[in-house]
Amino acid sequence: MSSREVLSTEQRRGAFSSRKVFIFAAIGSAVGLGNIWRFPYVAYENGGGAFILPYLIALLTAGIPFLLLDYALGHRTRGSAPLAFRRMKKGTEWLGWWQVGICFVIAVYYAAILAWALRYTLFSVDKEWGADPNAFFGEKFLQGTPASDGITLDFIPGLLVPLGIVWAATLLVMALGVQKGVGATSVVFIPVLIAAFLILVVTALTLDGAMSGLDALFTPNWSALGHTSVWAAAYSQIFFSLSIGFGIMITYSSYVGKKTDMTGSGLVVGFANSSFEILCGIGVFSALGFMAQAQGVAVDKVADGGIGLAFVAFPTIINEAPAGALIGILFFGSLILAGFTSLVSILEVVISAIRDKFEMTRIGATLAVCAPAAVVSIFFFSTSSALHVLDIADNFINKFGILFVAVVSMVVLAWVVRALPVFTEHLDRYGSVSVKGWWTVLVAVVTPLSLGFVLVDEFRATIDEPYGGHPSWMLNTFGWGIAGAVIVLGVLASLVKWRPETSMELPPAAPDPASSTSATPTEEANR
Template structure:
């Protein structure tokens, strides 16, 4: 591909200036809140040190292979998720819009968690939560009452949430390289240094060794449980930002001659390395907390919001130089969350821009401003945390997982696009994709993720999620998951501008434009 064509793409769609920036942006997307507050607990609950075996198996047989699939779609067809699917086969465009809808929902609530972390970074200086971190978080800070919907705004959440959205919109308006790329190039090194400093500080706390023993002591019997293997595949899938349009979009901004498979391997192992680092830091800190309270580590181990906004403030209050731990921990959450949020909202912006032929700035504002308004209306209120919890659970289980399984089945067995996609990546890739890759995408990964999906479906049908009222689960849970699908295939019926779906800028050869059509 000529440099002139690449320059034309960069001017019209935007592009990362080099492979290093792309890798940093992809790592920034993959490394998010889930790496810090989800992986340590999942590993602890599913065999401790023994969990590393199914985790690595899942990484190598599903995570990285699916990452290659996303890269191939975006890099080959040079478009957003809907446009890439449409160029592959027009009937599959709805899958791309399904991914766009998922990203939109994630963006509007994910920003709220980042806003909480912003406030808690400053709370760390004077330990504003006092002697009762749980009561402070739900009461004083969020002012949460019983589950329900009301219109009482919480100023303590509203202000940082506005700041988060102003920052995100500014980054998105700046463009692919000057906004997304520059943000990743600056923040990812800072995140690595800050979190490494947190881990080092945690390792020197009294009781850290007991925490690490709890995490890494292997329970070999757990390897015989299907649920442990399912947890490994689920964790890898959620943590790599695969299957919902992000990596398709990012890959479309990369130079045609880039080694995508080598880049994917770097991103996959970097993400897992950060998760392991997070496990060490979190459980070292939990070991200190357990010793300080005179209880076993398993009595203080938790994940998600409970770990971040209840357990860690307790650790900060009891640890020597706790303010340093607090700033490093919550600052890391802010940076990891921000780089992930940027990637999520970019999926929506790129799709809107492609579909309606908008300028970068116009599409960023057309998507960013309504997203911010919806985010503020729903998640800066006294019921925001409950809506957030429900939407997060259902859109992850019955959005991301479901669209991924459907996409793999369609691409492998209906469109039969895997040979052409593998051939594309093999042009410049250092990891040759052969029959083993097609088998993993067509059989192994769909079966593994399908098992996770069916198990989650059975669980949620068996009992109401977290005991929430049925109407809330039906509206913000099942309803949202279903609405995304309906609206996605409705969006796919909107016509593209003439020639858009039939053209792939800068094709390597005839296979790039004709495969699948």
């Protein structure tokens, strides 16, 4: 393929206008719902202040190295996840489609949480949840039924309408393209998100009891470092929060100029994500400290993770805190901003893959992906069974989807494809931080062993004790079934022939800086 043909292909795929836009988009993907409600609770449960040590070690030994692996794969191959693997070695394309399948599943239920956050932002104004937020969330808002009752398809207008709004907004942004949609959304939303959460943190720090909440979060329990579960939790948190291992960063890195500093960008994204997580911990536990003092109980009696923190604990705080409406709007508004930028990045993986495989227009691919995703999302998550299905799907696709494909991908790229020397040379060519030596050891040995341990440990725990007390048929359908289905569909998708015009060869590498005498304005902007 000639350089002119490569250029025209990249123009059709779309691109970020600059390195800055790429970094904002990558941060927008990494900073999601899990940062706001998952990290504070995980840190608290795993040693408090002492957890910061394994957390930072996990960031440096697994998070950033794998992030750079995703960057190298996408940036060198200039393709979506399936095309990137296919260009590296025939027979590995199915790994990319496995990642695409994972993203589709996550998008389907991620939109539901955004819809809930949208409603709760409005509820915050007049505290519509009343004196018992727990009963309101489960019985009135979700109108939940016991899992033993099976799947019920009683549609709930309070869920259907906001979910429709979320998908309409998502469809519009995705149709606008890489720069005007994905990039522009991130450039606007991420600064607004940071500003909103800073205001929330400052407000929470002024509440009575805030310091007791921070003491609970940051008081180190050094004995916890001797437990393997704490280290497993640290690696899991870093992995989930950085959006690595399931095609997002492969796709995003394929949209930036060939002379972009990818190693420097990776460090910015990695540390920005972790800094925001720590900021979230300060804000959330300041508020939980106030709640504990108001109720006359210890912080561990009100600290809860996941859905409970977002839609039960925080409404309780809002009921009792001065300026509660402001706290509610800032908190749930932050969930919307963080979640929307992540949802956009997740869907971009699927749309990019479809466009590469079938040479569809941007709007055509957007409709082909978002329309069925919206239908499935509305079918399952605007009904009274929404919470059960979401809980199971989220747990299994994260643990036995993302972690599993990540370990397999690393092993294949390092030991089967033998791609690490090529990637090292590519990253070092224009990178501001050299990866030669240390990065190869981490990606080929340390990171897969660490994540493999986490995966085996989670598998053993899930087999010993079925997740969440849900009935076996639901776990087998929406848990193990979905985790296995994305693998099967990945293999089947890889059997579909590419359009003849798509080159399976690696595009020309960026010229050596020493021999490069000039650059176009676009290349200069992308540096």
